[in-house]
Amino acid sequence: MVVRDPLAEPSDLIRSVSRALRVLESVGRAPKGLTVKQIARRCELTVATTYHLVRTLAYEGYVIRREDGTYIVGLEIADRYRELVGAFRGPPAVGESLRRAVLDTGYSHYLGRFVGGQVAITAATEGPRSPYLEDLVPGFDEGAHATALGKTLLATLTTEQRLRYLRESGMRPFTTGTLTTTEAFEADLAAGERRGMQLELGQYRPGVACAAVLVSADKDVERRVALACALPASEMMTSARVVRAKLLATARGIADYLVDDT
Structure with missing residues (x-):
């Protein structure tokens, strides 16, 4: 509310x-x-x-x-929601890129960006090899500190901006693995920067992992876009390099479509 x-x-x-x-x-x-x-x-x-x-x-x-x-x-609400999701997602080619990524990997893929200063999931395409995450649908992401998508976007902020965001949003413990202190969160972001991909293993849901990369690093905060995929944590442990390579390839394609749409 x-x-x-x-x-x-x-x-x-x-x-x-x-x-x-x-x-x-x-x-x-x-x-x-x-x-x-x-x-x-x-x-x-x-x-x-x-x-x-x-x-x-x-x-x-x-x-x-x-x-x-x-x-x-009433049903008009559903129509407005579909229009909102379409506006969030961007040009049709972006949705097609997500669908191709899902067909290639079997993993659910997500796009996210800042909307009104809040991290929001802007597109989601389900994959058969990913656990179903009922909360990860287009809309505001209240667990930005616990998802790789949220981490990727928060990493683009200044330290002061990021700490203010976490202070205002809170750091709810979704699982026993959720990072609930700013010190631990900052260290985790730094590790993700060195890795070239933000990760979370069981921080949002037990047994589920998420990886994310930046699609667009625009100067305008609300034009920054992140791409993520979710998969079983056990698969992430053995496939992190492959996941990163495929995410980066998909992100490059989406970035081109976003540039063409401006």
């Missing part, structure tokens, strides 16, 4: 739009559905105001009224 800073509220804030979005967020967090009264209570709105907002959202397709009178998220 987004935590809004009341001091940053714009002077020209449109209250009705803000309330409608709060309603949509509340419905989205309740997969079993909510009645108008429940939505009103959660959003701290009057029932009458909530009723008008819900009717408008239903008309536009963003919520659906079920026979029992509860509301759930």
Whole structure:
């Protein structure tokens, strides 16, 4: 859930739009559905105001009224999500590059970059030889400190910027192997720089490894792109050099497509 800073509220804030979005967020967090009264209570709105907002959202397709009178998220949300994923991923050739990498290796591949100052997964293509990671889908990556993708992007920041990011995001221990101190994290990044590839072994999920390389090192933070793949930790132990070579080859191709798209 987004935590809004009341001091940053714009002077020209449109209250009705803000309330409608709060309603949509509340419905989205309740997969079993909510009645108008429940939505009103959660959003701290009057029932009458909530009723008008819900009717408008239903008309536009963003919520659906079920026979029992509860509301759930509508299909328009899925359409907006697909558009967001497409915008994140970039030109079609980028998606094709990921699919070719998956066919070649069998491993799931991911792209990521900074969005609004936060590490975000921007594209994901599943591979049959990789463990399924339900959290690694396009969207914000809350485990940037525990994934190779996140490490690769964070390594492009200055030390001060990186420490501020970790301080604000926290260093949640996903497994017993997760790095939870900035000292350990900085040492791990340095090892990755020497290796030419950031790695994590069981830091995000037990028995799963992830490797990542930088695709684009643009001066603009939000144009920096990283490529990663996930595989069983046991395979990473024996195939790290091959994984690195294939990641770098795929990254070079993607970089060319990103340049052509600018």
